[in-house]
Amino acid sequence: MQSVKGMNDLLPEISPMWQYLESTIAQCVQSYGYSEIRFPLLEKTELFKRSIGEVTDIVEKEMYTFDDRNGESLSLRPEGTASCVRACEQHGLLYNQTQRLWYMGPMFRYERPQKGRLRQFHQIGIEAFGLHGPDIDAELLLMTARLWKMLGIDDAVTLEINSLGTSAARAVYKAALVEFLSDIKEQLDEDSQRRLATNPLRILDSKDKATQGLLVDAPQLDDYLDDDSRNHFESLKRILDAANISYRVNNRLVRGLDYYGYTVFEWVTDKLGAQGTVCAGGRYNGLVEQLGGKSTPAVGCAMGIERLILLLQTLEKIPESLASSPHVYILAVGDMGGKVEGYALALAESLRERFPRVRCLSHCGGGSFKSQMKKADKSGAAIAVIIGEDEVASQKMSIKYLRDSGDGKDSKKALQLTLPLEQGIEKLAEVI
């Protein structure tokens, strides 16, 4: 049996990385006063159709959609923003108040897997509601910039920003763009010809060189921006300048989800191959109302955890402290009618009682003394505690240092001492 395509297991080898990344992000966003929200993996399909947009690729062909036993159409969430808005609305969190929220978890999209792209992937999302000023857009960028610094990947990512304007302004621009491109339709690449009808803005970031050449003379989105969008964007840029955040204005930058307007941005890297966007987001002032709430300004972004992990790995920004080898490995040698093992297990329990943070391996699976020592060494434990018939008889324990002698000397002169239980336990405090 194999796992479902594009849905990967997270093996013990890598899970410390995830814990490190997740806790670092949580720490960062919480330092800006954001609180965690959790919502279901499954929502009514309608929610995504109304938010993401009915004619987007995500909704048209990438959702895991099925009817439940009542015949209601449900979908695994392909992203978090829609559910977040729904949850806030449902519980009145947006009524005359602001919210700064974050969430994390798996998202599902039926796509062809490749590097940095899976069918079940994980995102951390950040959303701010009820604030319309560009300062909150900037806050998200400052926050993510700080995060890259915390992770040590700030040199590998660059920020691209753009303004999409209001939906009215965008509609006018879209019409102009379509008109321009329709005249030269024959010269466009195949994909772009198709997009002309479905999602013309997407043609702007086509990878086809010929198409890019044709776009040079195309109408520019920023010429169509309304005054309010333009002012908002200019203020944002001023704040970023003042905060020393470098960015590139990319007026070809668009979003795949319909609900974005005004500010959009992406943090991208060239270290991950084709899927180089590590974090993306923007403003979506219309969404809350679109989902039946009161008109509420909102900005948000989402990071791809797998992509960040890949980036940490390629840049070798993996903290050494992640290796969580045990402090103590307890071996039980001999039998005495089960007494030895009982004694060893009782000792392990009192260690855990005395040191709540201890990582202690016991139950060594028996075997010869030699093989138990090998296992103790392989476990990476700093200390082996040896319990044999002698120790049981005298109510003592033997402590052997496996890494160094406890006083900095090398392991070949490893110290071994036999102490009464109480003293031995206290002695172990040194390495825990």
Added chain:
RNA sequence: GUGACUGUAGCUCAGCUGGUAGAGCCCCGGAUUGUGAUUCCGGUGGUCGCGGGUUCGAACCCCGUCAGUCACCCCA
């Protein structure tokens, strides 16, 4: 959905123009009785992705199929 490349031991891979499989790592055991990471010796482990075809004979050639990877597309 399209394309390219790849499927040999738990892992990383070798296997020349077809002669019925090999290395390293890992794991287990041993090198005098209760002492590890080095060294030495020995051992476990493979329907060569699967199905067909060509051939006296296929891991190797041909066809199909499945899986994986990367890219297009799309996007975090």
